[in-house]
Amino acid sequence: MSILIDRSSKVLVQGITGRQGGFHAKLMMDYGTDVVGGVTPGKGGEWFEGKPVFDTMRKAVETTNADVSLVTVPARFAADAIMEAADAGVRLVICLTEHIPVSDMMKALSFCAQKSTRLIGPNCPGLMTPGQAKVGIIPAMVAAPGNVGVVSKSGTLTYEVGFAMKNAGIGNSTIVGIGGDPVIGTTFVEVLEMFENDPETEKVALLGEIGGSAEIIAAEYIKNAMTKPVAAFIAGRSAPPGKRMGHAGAIVDGGEGSAEEKIQALEAAGARVAANPEEIPDLLS
Amino acid sequence: MKLHEYQSKFLFRDFGIPIPEGAVATTADEVERIAAELGGLVVIKAQVHVGGRGKAGGVKVAKNAEQARAYAEEILGMDIKGLRVEKVLVDPGADIDREIYLAITNDRGAGQPLIMASMDGGMDIEELNRERPEAITREHVDPILGLQGFQVTYIASAMGMPRTLWRQFGSILRGLYQCYVQSDAELAEINPLVITGAGDLLAVDGKVIIDDNALFRQPKLTAERDASDELASERQAREAGITYIKLDGQIGCMVNGAGLAMTTMDMTKLYGDAHGIGPANFLDIGGGASPEQVATALRIILSDANVKCVLFNIFGGITRCDEVAKGILTAYNEVKPEAPMVIRLQGTNALAGNRIINEARIPNILSAETLTDAAKMAVAAVKEGA
Numbered sequence: 001m002s003i004l005i006d007r008s009s010k011v012l013v014q015g016i017t018g019r020q021g022g023f024h025a026k027l028m029m030d031y032g033t034d035v036v037g038g039v040t041p042g043k044g045g046e047w048f049e050g051k052p053v054f055d056t057m058r059k060a061v062e063t064t065n066a067d068v069s070l071v072t073v074p075a076r077f078a079a080d081a082i083m084e085a086a087d088a089g090v091r092l093v094i095c096l097t098e099h100i101p102v103s104d105m106m107k108a109l110s111f112c113a114q115k116s117t118r119l120i121g122p123n124c125p126g127l128m129t130p131g132q133a134k135v136g137i138i139p140a141m142v143a144a145p146g147n148v149g150v151v152s153k154s155g156t157l158t159y160e161v162g163f164a165m166k167n168a169g170i171g172n173s174t175i176v177g178i179g180g181d182p183v184i185g186t187t188f189v190e191v192l193e194m195f196e197n198d199p200e201t202e203k204v205a206l207l208g209e210i211g212g213s214a215e216i217i218a219a220e221y222i223k224n225a226m227t228k229p230v231a232a233f234i235a236g237r238s239a240p241p242g243k244r245m246g247h248a249g250a251i252v253d254g255g256e257g258s259a260e261e262k263i264q265a266l267e268a269a270g271a272r273v274a275a276n277p278e279e280i281p282d283l284l285s
Numbered sequence: 286m287k288l289h290e291y292q293s294k295f296l297f298r299d300f301g302i303p304i305p306e307g308a309v310a311t312t313a314d315e316v317e318r319i320a321a322e323l324g325g326l327v328v329i330k331a332q333v334h335v336g337g338r339g340k341a342g343g344v345k346v347a348k349n350a351e352q353a354r355a356y357a358e359e360i361l362g363m364d365i366k367g368l369r370v371e372k373v374l375v376d377p378g379a380d381i382d383r384e385i386y387l388a389i390t391n392d393r394g395a396g397q398p399l400i401m402a403s404m405d406g407g408m409d410i411e412e413l414n415r416e417r418p419e420a421i422t423r424e425h426v427d428p429i430l431g432l433q434g435f436q437v438t439y440i441a442s443a444m445g446m447p448r449t450l451w452r453q454f455g456s457i458l459r460g461l462y463q464c465y466v467q468s469d470a471e472l473a474e475i476n477p478l479v480i481t482g483a484g485d486l487l488a489v490d491g492k493v494i495i496d497d498n499a500l501f502r503q504p505k506l507t508a509e510r511d512a513s514d515e516l517a518s519e520r521q522a523r524e525a526g527i528t529y530i531k532l533d534g535q536i537g538c539m540v541n542g543a544g545l546a547m548t549t550m551d552m553t554k555l556y557g558d559a560h561g562i563g564p565a566n567f568l569d570i571g572g573g574a575s576p577e578q579v580a581t582a583l584r585i586i587l588s589d590a591n592v593k594c595v596l597f598n599i600f601g602g603i604t605r606c607d608e609v610a611k612g613i614l615t616a617y618n619e620v621k622p623e624a625p626m627v628i629r630l631q632g633t634n635a636l637a638g639n640r641i642i643n644e645a646r647i648p649n650i651l652s653a654e655t656l657t658d659a660a661k662m663a664v665a666a667v668k669e670g671a
Contacts (some may be wrong), residue, residue: 076501100498101502102391102498103391103428103469103496106391106396106397106398109396139633142602152544154542154543154545156541156542157544159600159632160548160631163631182391182393183393209547212393213394214393217394233548235545235547237551237554237555238550238563239547240530243567245546245567246543246546246547246567246569247544248497250547254410256411259551275555276657278656278657
């Protein structure tokens, strides 16, 4: 078992004929993901690695019965691509794209809610259920199958921690990169709830960072509803206030969103918070 | 991208929001001329991208043109929190009866625009929110539908706006919402919106921040960018597609990925803080880490004279560490830094990457296996060099 994706997920890649889209679609297929096709407007009828390319998501979903879509298109077209996927009726959309205007995301998110489509991201590395499927850019070598769920705002920090776990003999049920933007489709709490309800997940690692209050809300959930142990790390203790640290969402604003308040809230909720991400495997064993 | 007060207010005016009939000036001569034209009391306000300019002496009320000139000479060129005042706004003095707060911002948690309004404006909204959160009326807007009429009435009523001003207030709130949407603002704030002695509403101070990710479709606003608060090194990095933020410590950090870059900074502080040692910068080199990109990033990091050691932390996922190692050596040979470098490569082909670094036998390049070791080695290198 796992959450969100497994070997039976049928995946479309929006932007499959692009350089990044094609590169990662191929790696996903090599990993065992059931990529059933792709969409690039104007390239319908072409083929990618033996899979059909369509002009529109509607046609692609109708033909392939895909239930998941990966958006890899550039920022100015990405919100439209997300809405197209939701409109075509897929259950889950994962958007990797960085630098999407927030106003576009707010509209896309509202549209996804109307269509009951779950969005992961944007500005995220995607998902991986080790040994079964990956949708996104998480490298195959960073994780092995196991029972620790990972939810994270960041890409390479997730790889770092996943790899440290793997080297310590700890595997993962599913790794979920929720993204570093201020407005995202799926929050920490929603993923924690899925892990709490997943029989194969026994423990959870949460990797947060400065900015916003998603980790504080997650702490409330951990305190009130979570039975499984949580280990956490919050990046940005040394970040100055008022500066955006790479991720659009990573900013301590008006005294809100500091690492200290998040760490305090998580500790008060019973989570074990590492000062150093390399301690996470110890906190989980 | 932050707009100055004058840019924000002139933008408000385009959306039908009443503002004082002031003008912007860069010399004392201009200030004197504007003050003479306006007649009566004028306010001279420094235009810099920092808060607290009033307390710093950057805002003065002058009785006449002569005094305006004297104040302008004082304020222009003044240093406020490290920023030089290049421009002042000269506004006619307003007759203030009451100060109101009105703003629209992106609510991250809700994923919707949020309107905040209070009859107790003038003060810092964060302070008001801490002390008397009930004094702020909040209303979310459906981003697809936009602001609705009933919401305007609700806000005016709930905040306690005098009924005689509802029509004026409604027009200002609708204008501010249009301004926020059409400018791709992440914040459009009027503080204070004042009730004048004559009983009219007037936007006396304003602040607009534009979403950087939307600048591609805001050419007019982008052209107004005042980057004087941006360091030369930060601008150079931005133009090279590297995210770089200068900090006060001694360990220059070069990392791939924003979350890992913050984490690497944190580690230098975790092990160095007791000795007064910490990160000199945030730097996310992005994916790939080609020799050219590494060399550019290295030059930017070393342009900071405080840097006593450079710490590389690269997680090779799709990128292979042996390729990164070659890139680092090429960049080293180009830049020839004197500061020692600690290199930590992890992930795909990490062993091969470390072998390449070690076999190069460069005396001031050290390789580390874990992030913990790397941070400790960098701290030790700074201590030794001190």
